[in-house]
Amino acid sequence: MKSKGKSVKGDPLGFDAAAKVLAAGGRVPKKFAKARPVSAGPTLGAAQAQAKVTPARRAAFEILMLVKAGKGHSDELLHGQWTDKLSEADTNLTTALVMGVLRWEIALDARLRTLLQRPDQRLAEPVAMALRLGAFQLLHMDRIPAHAALSESVELCRAAGEPHATGMVNAVLRKVAALPKPGTKVFETTAAFAERLGHPLWLVERWVENYGRDAALKICEADQSESGEGGVFSERDAELPSIDDGSRLVAEIAAKALPQVEGRAARVWDCCAAPGGKTLVLAKRAEGAEVLATDVSTKRMGQMESRLKRFKYAKGVTCEVADAAKLPKDMGTFDLVLCDVPCTGTGTLGRNPEIRERLKVEELVRQSQRQREILAAALGRVALGGRLVYSTCSLEPEENERVVEAVIGSAWRVVPIEEMGVTGLAVEMHSMAQDGALRTLPGVHGCDGFYAVVLERTA
Numbered sequence: 001m002k003s004k005g006k007s008v009k010g011d012p013l014g015f016d017a018a019a020k021v022l023a024a025g026g027r028v029p030k031k032f033a034k035a036r037p038v039s040a041g042p043t044l045g046a047a048q049a050q051a052k053v054t055p056a057r058r059a060a061f062e063i064l065m066l067v068k069a070g071k072g073h074s075d076e077l078l079h080g081q082w083t084d085k086l087s088e089a090d091t092n093l094t095t096a097l098v099m100g101v102l103r104w105e106i107a108l109d110a111r112l113r114t115l116l117q118r119p120d121q122r123l124a125e126p127v128a129m130a131l132r133l134g135a136f137q138l139l140h141m142d143r144i145p146a147h148a149a150l151s152e153s154v155e156l157c158r159a160a161g162e163p164h165a166t167g168m169v170n171a172v173l174r175k176v177a178a179l180p181k182p183g184t185k186v187f188e189t190t191a192a193f194a195e196r197l198g199h200p201l202w203l204v205e206r207w208v209e210n211y212g213r214d215a216a217l218k219i220c221e222a223d224q225s226e227s228g229e230g231g232v233f234s235e236r237d238a239e240l241p242s243i244d245d246g247s248r249l250v251a252e253i254a255a256k257a258l259p260q261v262e263g264r265a266a267r268v269w270d271c272c273a274a275p276g277g278k279t280l281v282l283a284k285r286a287e288g289a290e291v292l293a294t295d296v297s298t299k300r301m302g303q304m305e306s307r308l309k310r311f312k313y314a315k316g317v318t319c320e321v322a323d324a325a326k327l328p329k330d331m332g333t334f335d336l337v338l339c340d341v342p343c344t345g346t347g348t349l350g351r352n353p354e355i356r357e358r359l360k361v362e363e364l365v366r367q368s369q370r371q372r373e374i375l376a377a378a379l380g381r382v383a384l385g386g387r388l389v390y391s392t393c394s395l396e397p398e399e400n401e402r403v404v405e406a407v408i409g410s411a412w413r414v415v416p417i418e419e420m421g422v423t424g425l426a427v428e429m430h431s432m433a434q435d436g437a438l439r440t441l442p443g444v445h446g447c448d449g450f451y452a453v454v455l456e457r458t459a
């Protein structure tokens with residue numbers, strides 16, 4: 001479904017403005033009755049309409065509009081001003097609506113398009129979003145009454161200053177309500193299941209090529225479900241931070257990769273550390289080691305430092321803002337480097353649904369270049385006999401094995417992850433290994449998609 005972009009400010013629907021109007025005696029001044037820009041506040045109809053929308057749907061709509069306009073990440077927005085005055089139940093509903101619409105957007109648009117009078121019709125973004133929000137509730141949420149999903153989407157459309165489109169939204173959503181729920185076909189082409197499961201075809205085609213059709217289908221299915229409890233470890237360690245099992249596994253591998261050193265504390269460098277999930281696992285497991293954690297982002301490092309303070313065992317960790325490709329020489333060499341580089345995050349689409357909409361194939365090239373620079377610099381800081389763990393949460397070989405192949409020379413050997421002796425696993429390590437490296441896939445291994453390889457300096 002094509003949509004016309006509209007500038008979205010902090011109050012795209014004018015809800016705040018409308019609230020002021022209603023608070024001032026519940027009467028909306030006549031001037032609002034005239035057609036006016038959304039930024040100038042709601043019209044009379046808009047103000048009345050917004051009062052008919054429940055807070056959870058309003059918040060979800062506002063957040064989705066901001067994400068669409070590239071003005072924030074769903075996770076941050078869901079923990080910000082839009083939800084801080086909501087009840088717990090409303091916050092949960094807002095979260096379910098935002099994550100659901102982002103996960104299913106491609107599939108919803110494909111369905112909605114077929115129900116428009118002119119499928120190529122360009123819709124204003126608030127209209128398109130009201131349709132998606134309504135269709136998502138009708139097709140994917142069990143406990144939402146159809147009339148609430150439908151009528152509140154109509155009111156959201158009106159409240160957004162698009163009263164002329166309310167009839168169309170109502171008619172289209174009535175057709176959606178009459179549709180059978182999406183079911184699984186006996187056999188589907190890649191294009192069909194990519195669309196049904198809300199993924200860009202170019203990405204799914206890459207997964208089919210790299211991991212096979214069955215795995216690609218499982219990845220897509222896993223990306224559409226709520227991220228549940230992990231299935232990689234047999235038990236949760238209550239002292240560790242709450243992180244995805246794949247992320248923990250990478251950190252546990254890194255902790256096991258730390259070589260024994262005699263007569264001094266081992267030196268560990270976590271070079272792309274924020275928000276610190278893996279640093280915490282390392283700090284807990286590598287007791288007695290000197291741990292340096294760096295990140296190029298001052299903001300993320302600030303948040304990470306506050307997070308580390310909540311864990312006693314992390315009090316010895318030194319945190320610095322630094323570019324991993326330019327760590328000052330006088331910081332010396334390390335026995336272990338964890339190089340958990342920035343990446344496209346295609347192994348985490350369940351948790352970060354908007355990546356699928358934002359990611360373009362050119363981004364792979366840009367990320368891969370940056371990853372090579374960071375890895376090359378980090379390898380240069382590993383002591384002889386020391387090890388480096390290179391990792392990403394990407395499913396794309398260009399960010400994983402291709403980066404490693406391009407950067408390591410003859411002075412390195414791959415230490416197979418099966419030799420690391422990670423304990424407490426609920427699944428065999430070899431089932432997650434590929435050419436000595438870790439390769440987890442969502443839906444296949446019970447965690448997000450991670451890649452990790454252990455490299456040892458031999459000369």
Ligand SMILES: C[S@@+](CC[C@H](N)C(=O)[O-])C[C@H]1O[C@@H](n2cnc3c(N)ncnc32)[C@H](O)[C@@H]1O
Pocket residue numbers: 247271272273274275276277278279294295296297300322323324325340341342343374
């Ligand atoms: C995948 S995240 C790291 C996640 C972290 N290891 C954890 O487990 O919580 C990548 C991080 O690399 C940081 N980063 C990006 N470029 C960097 C660079 N040149 N040097 C250091 N950090 C960088 C980003 O700010 C981001 O926090």
